[in-house]
Amino acid sequence: MKIVIIGDGKVGHKLTAQLSDEGYDVVLIDQNEGKLKEALNRLDIFCITGDGANADIQRQADVPHADLVIACASTDELNMLSCLLAKRLGAKHTIARVRNPVYYKQMDLLKEDLRLSMAVNPEFTLSNEIARVLLFPDTSKVETFVKGRVELVEFPVRENSRLDGLTLAEVYRKFQIKILVCAIKRGNDVFIPDGEFVLHSGDKLHIAAAHKDLEAFFAALGKRTNKIKNVIICGGGRVSFYLGSQLIKTGMRVKIIEQNYEKCENLCEMLPDATIIHGDATDHDLLIEEGIERADALVALTGMDEENIIMALFAKIKNVPKIIAKVNEDSRAQMVEGLGIDSIVSAKSATADAILSYVRARQQSVESANIETMYRLVNDRVEALEFIIHKESEYTNVPLKDLKIMRNNLIACIGRKGGIIIPGGEDHMEVGDSVVVVTMGRKINSLRDILL
CATH class of the missing domain: 3.40.50.720 (NAD(P)-binding Rossmann-like Domain)
Incomplete structure (x- = not known):
């Protein structure tokens, strides 16, 4: 898949690094030659110095044959013009970063005329992420799937917690609430746990469940945080x-x-x-x-x-009681976590996740299941992906206990006809389902990628 990125700013650089790391054919355009040299030394990409809104520069980057052009230069006008030009030259899909609240509010009207596949507003995306955490103050991070019906939350196990010392199997038996612990961060280690995993204070749990079940779980722990006013x-x-x-x-x-x-x-x-x-x-x-x-x-x-x-x-x-800090530099964000500030947010990370979801979805659009949503967790070491199953395949209508799923992969939940299933061995996937998969250690583009 050939991708052209216009602008080597915070968002552009993070996207370039992640897409290059995943093996995409990436061309980066920027007017700052020094920044491009630095990117070229670190990444396996092709760079072109120049104005991304210049047709000659776009032709040098082979935009006419690009599968996707992502414009995230310094100004909204430049990004929208660059995408319009890219479509005129023959690019299949375009994404523009649009930050101005006035432009973004009118994006539904402008999108078709600008021939945009997607518009991303980093600040609006980040504000949504922060608002979710403030509305659910027990957590340090909240991501949503299945059109908001499933939440994947990050929850720290405090000292003297009722979870300390329990295996996950004991937690599920004791509380009898439909939740699933999908990933655990302990110090610098990350685990996709099984039922025998023993929890300790200091662990950060990533829990998937419907909102009402999460509320019931936190209430059952006895340390329910008061609502934020x-x-x-x-x-x-x-x-x-x-x-x-x-x-x-x-x-x-x-x-x-x-x-x-x-x-x-x-x-x-x-x-x-x-x-x-x-x-x-x-x-x-x-x-x-x-x-x-x-x-x-x-x-x-x-x-x-x-x-x-x-x-x-x-x-x-x-x-x-609740502290949230915006920290854009990745190395600083990791340092701050060690100081006990649980909720660290970044506009560039939120934007990169939204765009990467789109890229993955385009890459495997011929598959039986398309990626709908994607989030990176635990310092980008774990991915949570939502697939929508469009047609029958070898993994549909088969009990999950009979599917051979690779290590470090977990089916976290299944959305079906308005309901949410936290799956057990007897459950199965079927056409029309939304399936949330949590994976560690390798990139997956299809539900087939998690099977042995």
């Missing part, structure tokens, strides 16, 4: 705007602290129900004055990773 958001960028809009609709009280006066004025107009504070959120005295000790959650969303980390650690000292 008061949220402080540090930083007044686009993610904060989208997030504030979503949280206010759910009835939460939102306070946004932003240093730039002009941004504060804009936020006052766009979010009249939020409290907007003009000030420096890294000032600990200001945070105390604005009620950090009474807040149910603090979300650090400034443009600087270091500032977000400092604010998150201060919130931890002040015993804020």
Whole structure:
């Protein structure tokens, strides 16, 4: 599959690295020759220096024969123009990164005229991810499958938890709730567990279940977190705007602290129900004055990773129940996890996952089951993929106990006719099902790839 990526920024570079690593034929276009040389030294790709909205540059990149063109340069206008030009030249599919809230709101009207296959808004995608965690505060990360009916959550096992010392088989017997632990991170190790796996405090569990079953499970643990009502958001960028809009609709009280006066004025107009504070959120005295000790959650969303980390650690000292920090640099994100901040988010990772889902779906669209959704978990070491089965095959209508599934692969749940099945050995897959698979160690493009 031939893919052309326009723009070697944060999103473009992460996508280029992941797609190249998975063996795709990738061409990267950017005007900065120095950045391209660095990418060329690290990755197995072809690079072209120039303007991605220039037809001659696109022809040099062989866009007329490309299966997919992804435009994630610095401006929305450039991305949309680049995609329109790519389609005119003969590219089969195009994806544009569109960040401006005004453009993105009208994307349904523009998409057909621009001949876009997909438009991705990193800030909106990230705000959705944060909102899910705030609505489900027991967790540190929440991903959704089967049109929102299944949730895959990251849940840390605390000290003195009722789970500490139990095998998974004992957990399922004791609680009698339809959940499935799909992956476990312990220190630097990751496991796709079986029933004999013994849980310990400090483990991070990835649990798949319907929302009501997850709520019942957390209630049964006896440490149910109170619902979040008061949220402080540090930083007044686009993610904060989208997030504030979503949280206010759910009835939460939102306070946004932003240093730039002009941004504060804009936020006052766009979010009249939020409290907007003009000030420096890294000032600990200001945070105390604005009620950090009474807040149910603090979300650090400034443009600087270091500032977000400092604010998150201060919130931890002040015993804020829920802390979320935006950390874009992967190495810093891993370091912060070790400091006890459970919820680390990144716009580039959320965007890359959305685009990679589309790429995988296009690659195996002739298969009997298409990829609908894909998320990368545990520092990209585990993948959770949702397949929709379109036609009969060797794995349909066969009891799961009779299917020989490769090690480190797990069928986490099956969505069927509006219902959710947490599968046992007697269950089976059939045409029309949505099937969520969790895998570690190798890329899979088809349900056939998990079978021996």
